[in-house]
Amino acid sequence: MTDTTRRQHPAVPEEILAYYARGAEDARLRDGGAPAGRLEFWRTQDVLRRLLPTAPARLLDVGGGSGVHAEWLVRDGYEVELVDPVPLHVEQASRLPGVKAQSGDARSLPADDRAYDVVLMLGPLYHLPERADRVRALTEAHRVVRPGGLVVAATINRFAQLHDLLREERYFVPLHRERTDTVLLDGRHPFHDDGFFTVAYFARPDEVPAEFTDAGLTVEGQYGVEGVAWLMGGVEDWLDDPERREAVLAASRHIESDPTLLGASGHLLTAGRR
Template identity: 35%
Template sequence: MDHALVAFYSGDDEDDRIQGSHASGVVEFIRVQRLLRARLHPASRILDVGGATGVHSRWLAADGHHVTLLDPVPSQVARAAEVGTFEALVGDARRLPLGPASVDAVLLFGPLYHLIRREDRVQALAEAARVLRPGGLLFAQGITRLAAIATDAAAVGYDQLSDPVWDLARTGEWASTDGGFPGGHFHTVAELRDEVAQAGCVVESVHGLEGPQAGALELLDADDELVGTAVALAERVEELLEGSPRADTVAEYSPHVMAVARRVLD
């Protein structure tokens, strides 16, 4: 167990980040909802790996799905268990406590951020593939290098970016030195696609969740009109770029990208 990870998320409120006052988190949440609801069959069995306090498990259970949440942070799992509409377990994405071919869909919204070594990320993805039924859906999120660098550059200017940020641009690796965001990995879309494929799943699509306007959304408070416009713009950009070689590049302007994949049929 990574003690820095547990310490950081024991004091973190994922509900506030994704459903609070900032427009970027609300847009991300709505985009995830819309993308999942368009693909999930009724009453699916879903494993939410890295599910924190249940920000997605709650609405999935309310939609009629049978949900199990797994997270490495005991305090987050304790809060999730209080909801009472889904099962909540402490566990590691690399060693899932479920049998083979036991669920219809797996969410990996968080684990890939914090596994620095590629082999650990592929192991987590392979575990997700193992517990999926043939043809089952994998929804795997990464955080992007481009958006992270652009955010820092907007704050201080490219000429003032620190060496760790330039190292992030080259390798995707981030090592926390100030007690903030714990060490982790920032993806390119090509890298995320490759890792998912190596784990035995076929990537159907990759989505930039916040859209190309993500930098502005980070600075703005959420209101219904702004959020609705941002969601519509993100979806329209994806429609216009569908099948284009530029689609993955544009997706990387979003802080969060989500791969939609299926387990290879036996």
């Protein structure tokens, strides 16, 4: 058993903590939020429900934010513990029935070896610009998941900001275009006082499996979350109509693992096992 008290938490950049301290992440993914956020939520839920073992199972939600996913996972019958470095997120998640939440960093988890059936990392990897840190976080997931257990990690795709700004017509602003084109070179998204996002890394889909492998995990699949639907006009009206929303989700399943389309999504889920 690991002595977690001796683990030191690496510093999380203040820009990242400040960005999420605004409290906007919770509303972004829930009903009433932006269409792309709601589609991300529903598609993430859709994919996870097909990948997760049958409840009950013990699940660690690393970087789980305010508990948006932990909430429905508990309702589905899972035993959920959440770790997040943002104090506001820990406070919000702690209020949810059945969710245990504590402060922690993905690169140094406050958890014992082989303690969980599933580890979810639906946010940490895209806030770790250095490859060594991403592998370290995945290695921690490998450590705390049981043999044969599932690890699912989310990444932001390299061209997500380019697609997003084109869709919203902000790419035509020279400053936004210059910053966006710079991110395309190496995936590194810096902090700007007047920026849209915070410190992040936008990955190519084919980068992630190698990082899983270096952490000792065997990749089983990759799933484009939003597909191409998030780029289409009318998506907001579609998602507000339950019947059309189900059609959009079904259409997205058809292309979710097509290697030629993985990079079209804003987010990518990669699943592997110890």
